[in-house]
Amino acid sequence: MIKHLKILEFALSSLWRRKFKNLGLIVVFSLIIFTLSSIVFLTYSFKREAVAVLKDAPELIVQRLSAGRHEMMPVEYMKKIKDIPGVGKIVPRLWGYYYDISTGGNYTVMALREGLQDKISLMEGSFVVGSGSCVVGRGVADARFLDIGSIMPLIGADGKVRRFRVAGIFTDESNLLTNDLVIIGEKDFREVFRIPQSIATDIVVQIYNPTEVDNIARKIKEALPDTRPITRREILRTYDTLFDWRSGMVLTMFLGAILAFVILAWDKATGLSAEERHEIAILKAIGWETSDVMELKFWEGFIISSLSFLTGLIGGYLHIYFFGASIFSPALKGWSVIFPEFRLVPYINIYQIAVLLFFTVIPYMAATIVPSWKAAITDPDVVMRG
């Protein structure tokens, strides 16, 4: 045991003697790990964010399809769904998108329905949406310079401008959900978008037993063949696949960088200076075995990779959670005129670290095995004479 520690000590001091040669390698290695760890951290945080946001989403949403496209839903469909055992409350939803010419942003406009207040309670002002008033998200308020009491105009389907007084603004905490949201009363909504009383955008179905969701979704599909039931699990799964796919894409693109690094590491390890060869020769002459020299080389690699790994990992962590992932988020997040600003919740687990290790340290170690063996079998006799 003590022998291994002594070799480790020797490795540390020999690295220190050649700090500048090794520093280059450590910097490049750290940068690679920084990049990869940023991607992995960012993906995981997005996934968690999606889970957190969808936690309060309805178990089941039923939409109507016509010719494969989303259609408005006749309210009478609700009766048929109501008859299915296990179904709780059924609420029709009215929502849509509104393109605002003056700001160039898309808003999500939603009609107030019962239960909505309990779900999004974070706000300043009051959540009273009567006729002619509205509640807007922070992003909308900022884009249109709205304050409580200001007027928010919406151009209706008939071309007439309708004015809504802002009764409340959602706070930053619910940003991800409410940033581009405008909530108006149901009657106003139908007027603005010219939607008759008999139809809704889609239907939210409450289900008593969460394990029955898939079953009930199937039954709805059978009873109403032109509908598309969407379960919360399905949405979550889609997000999961999407973010995995995106991060996998980016990681695959970086494989080239890893390869370049491996070649660099190989090159550094192969190109021993005359001084280093001399050193190994002397070590062997004073009784070091080939396996001892290989262990020395192993420790050197170990120190370099752990140092770079920690530096890169901490750098990636800071980049994502303190500097808001400024470099990579455009590739992984998506974009929009009114885009929520959100702080990612720090999340790190052993699995992420293991994946990063597989991506970086294992190729590095593999690249240095043969060169370090070549160094270790140096014949003292030949080197010292020549």
Added chain:
Amino acid sequence: MILHPGIIALLVGSLIVLALLLYGSVLAVVILRRWDIKSSSEFQLGLERKTYLVSTIMSFVLGFEVLAIFLFIYTVDDLHRQFVGAMCATGSLNANPVGWYVLYVKMLLFFISSLWIGINYVDQRTEGFPLVRFKYGMLLLVAPLVLVDVYLQSRYFLGLTPDIITSCCGALFSKEGGGLSSSLSSLPVRPMRYIFFTVLGLYVLAGLISLKRQKGIFRGLMGIFSVIVFLISLASIISFVSLYFYEIPTHHCPFDILQGYYNYIGYPLYGALFSGTAFGLLTGFTEILKKLFPSLEKINRYQRKWTILSILFMVIFTLISLYPMLFSSFTLEGY
């Protein structure tokens, strides 16, 4: 194919390791054919030097395999969210049944790898390297196995498409289903419990006796016993140990205990079982080698160490599986 970071890491790592291993195998073939310890030719000297390279490559490869089995199982477990109806690793494995073979091959590789590392360890510390031929012969068996592993693993991951409706552990490991997994689940709890603890107790006893008396027979017994303990433990985990962790009398899944919801207890549980078995196997296997190569007398010292480690890991395994039986309010008396 799913572009999951874990999948890419596994595939990339496996390819690197395979390339190294093929290189090592080429060297091994040369060593096998031309090895002559008595010769003092330059060629033999070169071969002796190459053994260092091959050992290092092999330790790297096999160390990788040990890590890879955990990464694989975690990745598979992590993937389950992308399949309809899957709730843990079982679902993801069923999504493309090749996955089960990957798991079996990886388990086999784990044990062969640890045997190889142990034998190499002994060989390098024995004068004259008596085990060189044996070692490199074994290496030529490992290489195709790794090749199979890489092939199956790629086929598994490439063949995965989300949205396949898979049956989950609830269906596979329930008493009603057919096949091996459900017959394991329906093993009666009470006799199974006796068998489990008896076998573990006997194993530890055999280990202790072999420590006390320097008789080879007990060490050999440990090797055989470790395999039996391993199989019975796996069956018991499915049959009743897992139930105590879930506190549900009908849920027999061997993978759910790996999830964060159960505090990842599965990792130390399986880790201890696999390590204990590997050290037991090593003790028994080297006992046979001792009969074949008389110059391996010094091996006793290492066997002692391995026996102690094996007992230690098995005790840890027993304690972890015992813990919920003793300290949770859940009982299986009615079953």
